[in-house]
Amino acid sequence: MQLQQLGTPLTLLLLAVFFGGTFLISLSISRKRENADDYMTAGNHVGFGVSAASMTATWIWASSLYASATSGYTYGISGPIHYGLWGALMILFIYPFGKRIRTLAPHASSLAEILNARHGTSSQLILAGSNILGSTLSLTSNFIAGGALIAMLSPLSFSTGVAIIASGVLLYTLWSGLRASILTDFIQVCAMLGAVVIVVPTIFFAAGGPAIFEAGATHLTAEQQSFFSSEAFLNQGAPYIAAVLAYAIGNQTIAQRLFAVRPDKIKATFVTATIGYGTTVIGVGMLGVLALYLGVEPMNGDVNNLVPQLAAEYLGVAVLCIFFVMVIGSMASTADSDLSALSSIMMTDVYGRNIAASDRPDPRLMLLIGRATMIVATGAAVYFASARFNILELLVLVGAIWGALVFPVIASFYWNKVSNMAFTVSVLAALAVFFPVRFGWIALEGPVAFVSDLLAVIGVGVIAGLMAFGFFGPRVGRIAGILAAIAVLPFGMGFLHEYTVLTASLLAYAVSMLLCVAISWRSSEDFDFTRIAQATGRFDDGEDFDLAPVAATQGRPT
Amino acid sequence: MTNLALSFYILVWPMIVAIVLGVLVRAFVSELRAARREGRPLI
Numbered sequence: 263m264q265l266q267q268l269g270t271p272l273t274l275l276l277l278a279v280f281f282g283g284t285f286l287i288s289l290s291i292s293r294k295r296e297n298a299d300d301y302m303t304a305g306n307h308v309g310f311g312v313s314a315a316s317m318t319a320t321w322i323w324a325s326s327l328y329a330s331a332t333s334g335y336t337y338g339i340s341g342p343i344h345y346g347l348w349g350a351l352m353i354l355f356i357y358p359f360g361k362r363i364r365t366l367a368p369h370a371s372s373l374a375e376i377l378n379a380r381h382g383t384s385s386q387l388i389l390a391g392s393n394i395l396g397s398t399l400s401l402t403s404n405f406i407a408g409g410a411l412i413a414m415l416s417p418l419s420f421s422t423g424v425a426i427i428a429s430g431v432l433l434y435t436l437w438s439g440l441r442a443s444i445l446t447d448f449i450q451v452c453a454m455l456g457a458v459v460i461v462v463p464t465i466f467f468a469a470g471g472p473a474i475f476e477a478g479a480t481h482l483t484a485e486q487q488s489f490f491s492s493e494a495f496l497n498q499g500a501p502y503i504a505a506v507l508a509y510a511i512g513n514q515t516i517a518q519r520l521f522a523v524r525p526d527k528i529k530a531t532f533v534t535a536t537i538g539y540g541t542t543v544i545g546v547g548m549l550g551v552l553a554l555y556l557g558v559e560p561m562n563g564d565v566n567n568l569v570p571q572l573a574a575e576y577l578g579v580a581v582l583c584i585f586f587v588m589v590i591g592s593m594a595s596t597a598d599s600d601l602s603a604l605s606s607i608m609m610t611d612v613y614g615r616n617i618a619a620s621d622r623p624d625p626r627l628m629l630l631i632g633r634a635t636m637i638v639a640t641g642a643a644v645y646f647a648s649a650r651f652n653i654l655e656l657l658v659l660v661g662a663i664w665g666a667l668v669f670p671v672i673a674s675f676y677w678n679k680v681s682n683m684a685f686t687v688s689v690l691a692a693l694a695v696f697f698p699v700r701f702g703w704i705a706l707e708g709p710v711a712f713v714s715d716l717l718a719v720i721g722v723g724v725i726a727g728l729m730a731f732g733f734f735g736p737r738v739g740r741i742a743g744i745l746a747a748i749a750v751l752p753f754g755m756g757f758l759h760e761y762t763v764l765t766a767s768l769l770a771y772a773v774s775m776l777l778c779v780a781i782s783w784r785s786s787e788d789f790d791f792t793r794i795a796q797a798t799g800r801f802d803d804g805e806d807f808d809l810a811p812v813a814a815t816q817g818r819p820t
Numbered sequence: 821m822t823n824l825a826l827s828f829y830i831l832v833w834p835m836i837v838a839i840v841l842g843v844l845v846r847a848f849v850s851e852l853r854a855a856r857r858e859g860r861p862l863i
Contacts, residue, residue, distance in 0.1 A: 291861065291862075291863060304863050305863065308863055309847070309851040309862075310847050310851070311844055311845075311846075311847030311848035311849075311850070311851045312848060312851065312862065312863065314843075314844060314847070315844045315848065318840075318844075339821070339826070339829070441863045444863065445862070445863055448844070448848055451841075451844065452841065452844075452845065455837050455838075455840065455841040455844075456841060458833075458834055458837045459834045459837055459838045459841065460834075462830070462831070462833065462834045463831055463834055466827075466830055466831065471827070472823040472824065472826070472827045473823070475823045475826045475827070476823060489821070534840065534843060534844070537836070537840055538837070538840040538844070541833045541836040541837045541840060542833075542837050542840075544833050545833030545834050545837055548829075548830045548833060551830070552830070
């Protein structure tokens, strides 16, 4: 099948306009006298418009657009809902915990830094290590998606595409860190959301409009035609619900925006980002549903090609350019957030709170470390991208690993009896149970299956309890958790172990909760939460230093 | 679902996205104006 392409000159022009524009925006906010704290948190006082746009742009990445369409193509009309809705709720459910975290540590740079203040180094490094792994994989995944798109829609090669995308993102993020990331996110979210508004209806009507559903109904199974498909829920929706809290707690890109936004705008930011992310991703997912009705076969058998395929088949050159910018925007906005997150973790959690812990951290060296981290991370991601690993699968795995961290992290911010021992032991034990189940090293049969199902049911209760706890407090949280576990018990026993991906995540939640509670219950720890505010953030007291060779060479006022 | 309902189901998402985009742009413009009025950087 021959797809319409953009041609090399047009592709290069679009990329030059996109990355050139974002670089100019980045230059407009770079400062001769940069501040290490602002580099990581953008001053802790960003308004609603910029922060909501940034949160939305960061959470929408190229893979989520493709995966939502894949869900629509695989599971039918309910598929995109089971992808986009739960992804959107990740943002919403972190909001009440975000408010608490911001109250405890108004000037923190990372969640791991707060854990250092709360528990010490081992807890901090567990979270920071998982953040580094997750962000590096996310960065790689975005480069792969960008390279693949350029290779499909232009005569340029995959490697050239990856190199252009990596250079473009690094170029505008390097100088101003998070400030550049969130300001350019606004432009990128306008491109992405604007494109969804134009591209989805255009493809729908170009492919035949409402008549598609009559002519193509035979391509769908009964499950795919059902809005209440149990197959879609169990294979797509349920594992995502398990991952809802894990991604939001474990992902430093979200935490970084939480620390950047004005405290009185946290709620508005999270609610708007929830709606923005959900509708955008579900909207693009509808292209997968259309492909299913149209009987489209994915090119080379790869379902990730569905969206670009539909775009190339049904869009004229002008709208195809808009589509191209949409995907590049989704990829760049997440990639720059990953670079900022990685630099922040290395600056704060590796250098600031550990290597320089005994001395006063040098803000100038911190900035150098932050920028060096971005360059090294970009190089590593380009290398991994060239190997074309199945990054999305690895990333889903990292998300599931974060499931082991959720309860101990949240409990540490509310319960003064949780000790470093309780945190570390519960997380490591949960991981020790997670891996053998996830990779099938243990056969879930007989008594093992019984115990596994019982723990998985408890895991369901933990997730429901935590979600209710965030919004309604401990009493409602406990009741919701117990009710959810009781409700799932009758059909979960003898059944859940058949879904190993879901079971592994649920076991991680259950084991970490049981051990964390058991160890903390009898603990003599009585942590004073007011200590966290004093022990986090504020690396740079304003002693300025000149770091802007770029500003000077650009001839801009500084 | 009828063809009409399915068409609405496909097209309602871009419509909501348009509203969200409007909210974001409006908030951004108002923050930009306020920052300029007060002589401070937006971020």
